[in-house]
Amino acid sequence: MAQTEPPRCRRVGILGYGRLGQFLAGQLLARGPPLGLALAFVWARDGGRLEGLPPPLRLPDLRLLPQTEVDLVVEVAHPCVAREHGEDILAHADFMLGSPTALADPETERRLRGAAARGGHTLYVPRGALWGCEDIQRMDQAGTLAALKVTMTKAPQSFRLEGRLREQLAVAGGGRTVLYEGPLRPLCPLAPNNVNTMAAAAVAAPRLGFDGVRACLVADPSVPDWHIVEVEVTGVGDGGRALSVTSTRRNPVARGAVTGDATRDAFWSSLMACHGHGGCVQLC
Numbered sequence: 011m012a013q014t015e016p017p018r019c020r021r022v023g024i025l026g027y028g029r030l031g032q033f034l035a036g037q038l039l040a041r042g043p044p045l046g047l048a049l050a051f052v053w054a055r056d057g058g059r060l061e062g063l064p065p066p067l068r069l070p071d072l073r074l075l076p077q078t079e080v081d082l083v084v085e086v087a088h089p090c091v092a093r094e095h096g097e098d099i100l101a102h103a104d105f106m107l108g109s110p111t112a113l114a115d116p117e118t119e120r121r122l123r124g125a126a127a128r129g130g131h132t133l134y135v136p137r138g139a140l141w142g143c144e145d146i147q148r149m150d151q152a153g154t155l156a157a158l159k160v161t162m163t164k165a166p167q168s169f170r171l172e173g174r175l176r177e178q179l180a181v182a183g184g185g186r187t188v189l190y191e192g193p194l195r196p197l198c199p200l201a202p203n204n205v206n207t208m209a210a211a212a213v214a215a216p217r218l219g220f221d222g223v224r225a226c227l228v229a230d231p232s233v234p235d236w237h238i239v240e241v242e243v244t245g246v247g248d249g250g251r252a253l254s255v256t257s258t259r260r261n262p263v264a265r266g267a268v269t270g271d272a273t274r275d276a277f278w279s280s281l282m283a284c285h286g287h288g289g290c291v292q293l294c
Contacts (some may be wrong), residue, residue, distance in 0.1 A: 019048035020285060023069065023080040023103070026087030027054040029040040029267060030108070033274045034084060034245040034281060035063075040157045045282065050080045055087060076102050082284050084101060086277070089202045093118050096133075100125035106284050106294065108132040108277065110209035114198035114220045123291060132287040134294045135161035138241045139273050143214050143293060146243060150215040156252065157244040158215050159224040160208045165234045167266040170203040172179075179229055197219035201227060203268050207239055214293055237261040237270040 012177055023030050031052065039050040051069035054060055060068045069078065072095050078174035082104045085091050093106075096112070099105045100122065113135075115118040127131040139144040140160075149155035171179055174190055182189075190197050194208050198220070205225065212220045224294050245253030261270030280294040 013226045019043060020045050020081045021048050021050035021079060023050045023075070023078060024052045025054075025072075025083060025085040025091055026053055026108070027059045028086070030086040030141065030269050034086065034277060035067075035283075037278050045284070050078050053251040055091075072098070075099065076240075082106060082281075084281060084284075088127065089198075092122065096122045097125040100131045100133060101129045102131075104132045104134060104284055106136060106281060108136060108206065109202065110135045110206055110213060111198040111202045114195050114214065124195060127289050127292060132284070132289065133291045134280070134284045135210055135213045135291065136277055136294055137207075137210050137214075139237065139259055139261060139270065140210045141239065141241055141259045142243065142255070143210065143211050145255075146211065146241075148215045149243070149245065149294065150217050153217070154246045154253075155215055155217065155243070156246045157224070157242075158211060158222070159216055159226065160211050161226040161228065161238075161240040161242075162205065162207065163228040163230050163233060163238040164204070165231055165236075165238075165265070166229045167234075168204075168237065168263065168268060169201065169229060170268055172200050172202070175200045175227075180216060182229055184231060186228060186230040186232070188226065188228050190225065192225065193221050194223045194225040197227065198288060208220045210293070211241070213291065233263050235263055237273075242291060245268045 018192040024035050038047055042048055051067055080103045083099045086108040089109040092107055092112040122133055178189055194212055208225050212223045212239040236237055240258045243255040261272045263270040283294045
């Protein structure tokens with residue numbers, strides 16, 4: 011009887027080697043093979059961070075990506091990676107965009123959606139800390155979602171801010187401070203590493219999108235080891251009566267960390283769901 015070859019593992023590349031990238035790489039090495047997953051490579055903007063990895067797993071230059079036979083590339087570095095390299099990645103592999111704040115730039119979103127359609131590969135957007143993601147998506151598809159607001163509260167040291175928000179945080183007093191409240195799109199380039207959950211909400215609710223989803227960013231030193239995400243959903247009303255749902259997610263976190271503990275596990279679950287969609291944008 012002829013022997014059949016075992017199925018090929020789905021090869022996964024990781025872009026970014028901070029806390030989240032290290033966690034995902036470790037999961038792929040320890041748990042991936044029985045799940046049909048293998049770590050193909052790790053790349054980092056600062057190549058020196060990769061010194062602890064075996065040389066065959068280090069990708070020194072993203073231009074070498076086509077030679078790696080990678081099936082899925084997972085970005086957990088910075089939205090600039092998607093802006094600069096996303097189209098090239100989607101020409102060769104599925105792409106899980108861990109920094110969906112990149113999509114707040116309309117030109118970047120247009121280019122990545124086009125690249126996914128041309129290459130037949132999927133642009134995956136992980137839900138991260140967005141609780142109720144599927145319900146929000148269903149309401150948006152049905153046209154019954156009237157409003158969506160996401161409030162994120164973190165200790166000041168957990169923020170990585172740009173521009174005026176960084177200046178605002180520096181002069182904030184010792185108490186709770188609302189750093190921003192308004193439409194999501196202008197917030198994304200000011201807090202590119204901190205509001206990816208909000209960006210996932212805009213992808214889940216494209217009728218509202220980055221301009222219609224409301225965002226509130228709060229610095230609160232009284233929660234040094236928690237990230238708190240409150241999602242407020244309002245349905246289309248009739249006669250002044252409408253569905254209203256509010257969820258509050260409290261995620262434990264190491265002091266000063268950008269990513270909470272439970273969000274790492276959510277990313278791993280999203281990674282395992284990244285297959286079989288093809289040529290589109292897909293929440294995972």
